[in-house]
Amino acid sequence: MKLITFVLSLLILQTVTAQTSPKKEEFKPSANDCKGKTSCGECLEAGPNCAFCTAVGYDDQNIDRCDEIDNHAQCPPDQLMFPRSDLSKTEDFAVKDGEGVGNEPIQIRPQRIKLDIRQKDPNKFTMQFRLAENYPVDLYYLMDLSHSMKDDKNKLAELGNLIAADMKTITKDFKLGFGSFVDKVVMPYVSTHPNKTDGSPTRQSPCTGCAPPYGFKNELKLDIDTNKFAQQVRQAQVSGNLDSPEGGFDAIMQTVVCDGEIGWRNKSRRMVLFSTDAGFHFAGDGKLGGIVKPNDGICHLDNTGIYTQSTHQDYPSVSQIAAKIKEKNVNIIFAVTEDQVLKYSELSKFIPGSETGKLANDSSNIVKLVRTNYEKITSKVEMVATKLANTTVKFFSRCKSNVTKETNVCENLNIGDTVTFDVEIEVTKCPADSSKNDRKLVISPVGLGDQLEIDLKLLCQCECEKHGVANHTDCRGKGTAVCGTCECNPGFYGKNCVCSSGNVTSEEKEAECFMC
Template identity: 50%
Template sequence: MKTLQTKTGFWILCMPIIVYSQVSEDLKPSQCVTKKSCGECVTIHPECGWCSAKDFDSDGSRRCDTIGNLIGKCPNKDIVHPNSKMEKLEDRHLSDTRTSEEDPVQIKPQKIKLKLKPKSPFSLNVEFRQAVDYPVDLYYLMDLSKSMEDDKDKLAALGNLLATTMGNITNNFHLGFGSFVDKIVMPYVSAIPEKLVEPCTNCAPPYGFKNHMPLSINTKQFEKQVKAASVSGNLDAPEGGFDAIMQAVVCHDHIAWRNKSRKILLFSSDSGFHHAGDGKLGGIVKPNDGLCYLDKYGNYNMSIHQDYPSLSHINMQVKRNKVNIIFAVTGDQFSIYERLSDQLEGSTVGRLENDSSNIVELVKGQYSKITSTVKLQDNARNEIIDIKYYSSCLGGQRRNTNECEGLKVGNSVSFEASIEVKKCPKNKAEWNQTVQIYPVGLNEALLIDLEIICECPCEKPWNEERNSDKCTHGNGTYQCGICRCYDGRSGKKCECDSKDADPTTVEAKCIFGNDTKSCSGRGICHCGICECFSRQNPQEKVTGKFCECDNFSCDRDEGQICSGPDHGTCECGECQCLSDWMGHACECRKTNETCVAPDSNKICSGHGECKCGTCECFESENQRYSGRFCEDCPTCPGLCEDLKECVQCLMFESGPLTTEECKNCTFIPVEINEAEVTESDQRLCVFRDDDDCKYKFVYKLDENEKPLVWVQRTKDCPEPINILAIVLGVIGGIVLVGLAFLLTWKLLTTLHDRREFAKFENERKMAKWDTGENPIYKQATTTFKNPTYGGK
């Protein structure tokens, strides 16, 4: 941001608090100069200022201009450039002790006064810290239709555990209980008299909503009230939960919500819900008005007279009363209430067991989820005020966010709120607004008393000079250095009589052609005559009857208007070139001398066109000339192919041409030792003849486009091949390879035999038997036994 300071180093306007502002868009010169009043001027862009000095614009100077342009021209005391400023009205420290007798403070600061100019963002630091033992009000709102009978019994048994668990979280805990069924009309409940008394076995008569137990520190009473409550019945599947939520939220005194507490509405059900419009099925057409209608017994007595509330209506009341809703629903309803939770500020949803046995853990988990997150919201009108939030939360990178998670009691989080006024409201009553920045679900907020700067101090009624003698014959009000003329008068000093003249006709005299701006937007229409603005650069002039001409908007070349004074001058937006120059910016010489090569007399070598002193070379499918003078043509085929046969014939007496045909060649080659390109317009040609000999020659075209040829006198021929040496070499190679294979085979065989013989000798020496006898041979033995002999 550019800091606006005078050349002497002091601020133009003093402010109690210096405000950081960021210019959101680049300043266009026309944004300032087209504004005719101080208020319009200073609010169009942060860098626009107004000079309120008397007769400042008598020489055509612009009262509305950038601060940089006004400094030095306008006296410092007369430069009007109101800046944003902020004053803290209430800035108490955040609460951090258990013994504080005052209401806990969790957001800082609490109240500020802010003066803000449009399009000048203001950065405000907002701190949040969750206080220890912050009061908690938990109101249990339960669906007591017949299907929830087992849940009621389980809740009664878990009542003390719920109170104990929440008591471990905070010492300042209140608990209440309410229930709901549905509207007592068809088709929601049966209209049969007996069913209205007992809709199901051992059931109580149906009802809309009942407050059984207001919020109280006596949590033991909760168990008694839950046991005493009777279930009821209805016909359709959806319940009247929206009626119950609305009454539980808005009936502040009946429910006994505390002003400074975290308000939690625990909604428990196993069914869906009716919403706005469903009441028409029962003949109920009156919309829900969002007011409290509980009688002295806690019963909702407008259930059959008002329709169900809408989702947006509930959300509005939830935001207004700072209530967090926890939806504890069974698994089959979870997805429905999850989508519902997305539409209600500060609400969450948890999965409830079929008998509500996990209600304590669910409440503990959802409460932890709510309290571990802080989310800042505001009530600013988006079409006028834009607020962006930035934070690094508990560490990490600073990012654009209004929400921080993972907080614990005692953690401090700092947010930067960037507040920007988009535009001045048309209604002056909206120039002063009260904006709240608040943490969702808490009845605490930062109050911003916002004053939108839409006019200059010198435009205030007490700074005006009515019937001023500074305006001709007192025909206007003098303010901010200019006259605001009365009806029938016009002009800088109200000197023009426009009483009998049509203002549109007078203004039309200052409009050029089909232009929509008076004096081309570069002057002031004074009594039907344009007075052109002066420029910051004294060399730049705006002229013409309608200020339509100038000497600075002509075409430029290399940054100079009309290529500089040596080439031409700018008159009414067009370059007037001197005699030797031409072109839109007088950048082109009228002569073609710069397009002719030093060693030629042809423009662009005859292969291009001279434009603005530069050659533009011709191009075709096969030829593309280049170079400063179009002297090069890398892609051109040339005359090599056309000349090669004549070169063979005339120089080497070879080639396809006969002696007669050779006489038709139109050039005489010149023998040289080495064919090389020595001049820029020469071409080297290399070919091979039928004997595979390479020959070279160089050519170029003379002034008459005839070839001049220089031929290298010797050809480069390959050495002749010795066939006999090749044959003998191949035979010798085959013999040597064969002998090598035989020797290798013989060597490997001999080594193998010797290894086997050595192994045999070693085994023979180690034998343990007579070598003359076979060790595996055994002679036969004969055994005789007398069968009659018994061994006696």
């Protein structure tokens, strides 16, 4: 009886101990992603630590050709395919201020990088951005010249030189241009009746003392002589239309895409000052006038500066405007009357690098609006990268603080301030088409022409794969020798292509093929 009691006590003790004692973690060897890859290219794609041995006969003793680099002690060094990611700066000029024509500022360093990169092997480097003094500024004033803006036009002519004088306290390299818009010359936007005797609007006289309407006109190409601006604004005539929204989107599109006609410089801060007291037509509204052809986003100005497709193409969409502004590195300031501020503020959320300001009834505050919104735009830098398939780009910066965080935006910058970004690039998957292994990645600040070009070479293929030898003796003349292995011709298989998929008749051949 005592023995039975002792055994039961021992069993209870073991059960309690098993329940209360911590379990030992089961040992799980780390996975080797290199194993099982039969070609050199597949091996490189398996992971950044995988290497491939091309020595003939290397795998005769059940040694994997593709394995982690540390497991290839038996492979001759000159036969080991293990390309490493490598970064080199090919253009690395110091940042500097602008000093006039021919001596442009540099705001980004480096300017060009060559990066050989393996799949799943993130590479990080540092880039610098400095807000330069005397950075060239091209300011194009795009004005609604419907009749309700008559007072604004007269005031603008007086303020042209003041705008230039104020901007020249910021930069010595400044150009000013001028364009105007009304709307599409079709019903129901404007009156198209050629002649009336009752005083109601006609095409030739939409309002008292008004010129015939038009879509958009480039009145003055960007020019360093700001006296021309005042002259051109005075000469421009107001016009009239029937409905409240205007054709401003047509005007914005042509202003942004017509590089030569407007006079945009390759390296300048491109700014459009858009002033109006009305809303805007957008894609789809053209159907009201029988215009169904979509806007093509291409420049269509004749030699007098008139937009020739106004009555043939629909208005652009918001997304088209946003895409072109981003592509052309243009900043827009929407200077609108109080009743339109909310509408354009909402629009601004979809237009990168844009701002909205309240315009006085006679535009008398335009000089202040330009400076205030210019400072808003220039006080912020936002880095963006072109999108490439299976390629991720991350930005890390301290901006003007002591804390590093993942961000591509730094704010509250002043002229002369420098910020650094740590940029991490990773290729997550190699392309199926090896011709796409070489590609270009561009990093640039929103609204500026400065950029860092990165020449990417994806290390997804071994050099030996490009130079296979057909019908090689190592492959019994029945296959192509590639990186120490055989790619057998149709009808043959096996490590050295010794096996035929045809009818086997001899015992000797059967025995040979059992070894394949």
